Amino acid sequence: MRVITQQSLGGPEVLTIVDAPDPRPLPTEVLVRVKAIGLNPLEARLRAGEFPLLGRPPFVLGWDISGVVEEGALTWRFRPGDEVFGMPLFPRAARAYAETVSAPALHLARKPASLSHVEAAALPIVGLTAWQGLVDLGGVSQGDRVLVHAGGGGVGHVAIQIAKALGAYVITTASRSKRAFVESFGADEVIDYTAVDFTRAVRDVDVVLDTIGGDTVEQSLEVLRPGGHLVTAVADEDARLIAKYEAAGMRFSGIAVDPDPVALRGLVDLVEQGRLRVHVQETFPFERVADAHRLLDGGHLRGKLVLTL
Known part of the structure; x- marks a missing residue:
């Protein structure tokens, strides 16, 4: 071969x-x-x-x-x-x-x-990352407000659809050129990160799914409701960030995706229901x-x- x-x-x-x-x-x-x-x-x-x-x-x-x-x-x-x-x-x-x-x-x-x-x-990788972040760690449920960073990317556009399938109101950050793209996957609200500071545009979020890292991880603390949860796919679960989130009454989790057959089956079910592409x-x-x-x-x-x- x-x-x-x-x-x-x-x-x-x-x-x-x-x-x-x-x-x-x-x-x-x-x-x-x-x-x-x-x-x-x-x-x-x-x-x-x-x-x-x-x-x-x-x-x-x-x-x-x-x-x-x-x-x-x-x-x-x-x-x-x-x-x-x-x-x-x-x-x-x-x-x-x-x-x-x-x-x-x-x-x-x-x-x-x-x-x-x-x-x-x-x-698989983007779907399992989004599923494990939103379902397994985030516990997203009907009526939750979810912020997906970088909604036009691989993980992001799948995460929008999974969050919608769970009954969430989905906000996402994306450039202006990707607005129609992320809306086509069900995003309820789109923030053009090139023109707007998301921390000024969003409040009372239950779960943030981060795929960017860096300053975005710390800034996301400002948009969470009390008890809200930041799940990041690109930043480690370092003690300083965990302590900072906990001191503010929030939760912080870093996700390392794994080949979970239950989650993979969940993705298949959504595809077969016509709710995920x-x-x-x-x-x-x-x-x-x-x-x-x-x-x-x-x-x-x-x-x-x-x-x-």
């Missing part, structure tokens, strides 16, 4: 395609013939050496996959020919930038018929991974980027 690997840290040009042996599924794993691979900003940071999750090169990036089961080892969950998708093994290396991937069956779900492989590959800004053939990473490096994407095989 072909895999995309890197021998050194650096820009997109370090990504190279090489031949490698097909992986062999361990007990309770399946071998998946990959049809599409979702790309995430974290992978650009790992490639460049900004975050040491996978250690030193050589390594193979990637977690989000959609494809077809070729074989399994001691698992009843899937059979050859089943179409599946998921985010196996995160945060351990899943080596998903490849033509075939061996993955724990428990970390995959059957691909909804209404989703293409491209759409399915775009969903994922936007893919652009697809790239496997061979153009460096071009895809250049676009990933630029940020300000609408939804996701996907490699196709």
